[in-house]
Amino acid sequence: AGVSASPDLSALQAELERICQRLGIPADPRKFMPHVTLARLRNSSPLDVAQYLSARGNFSTLPFRVGRFVLMSSRDSVGGGPYIVEEAWPLSGADSRASSRVASASDASRIMR
Numbered sequence: 001a002g003v004s005a006s007p008d009l010s011a012l013q014a015e016l017e018r019i020c021q022r023l024g025i026p027a028d029p030r031k032f033m034p035h036v037t038l039a040r041l042r043n044s045s046p047l048d049v050a051q052y053l054s055a056r057g058n059f060s061t062l063p064f065r066v067g068r069f070v071l072m073s074s075r076d077s078v079g080g081g082p083y084i085v086e087e088a089w090p091l092s093g094a095d096s097r098a099s100s101r102v103a104s105a106s107d108a109s110r111i112m113r
Contacts (some may be wrong), residue, residue: 003034037074066091 003009013032021027041049070088 003036006034009034 010032013034017027044052068088068090071086073084073086075082075084
């Protein structure tokens, strides 16, 4: 899902690119496109995806507490992934037991399945 333009997010991406250049790491040639991956659908036709989404357009859930924000990246591969936990930050007001734990690779694997 697309993410609205954010000057702060663009500034963060630009700073990361400057740091990488100073370290001799080549810049990613792709345009920076902030987004949230909601799902990866393999072996599905566009029609199947459209029908699936239209049948579930009124999705709702009970409120739930979010204990942390996790920044993940993915490496180029066929079909997407693997997903890597780059960093995790606890959110204020969250249960300290849940939010103090930094995501592990197994968390990422479980989350992304």
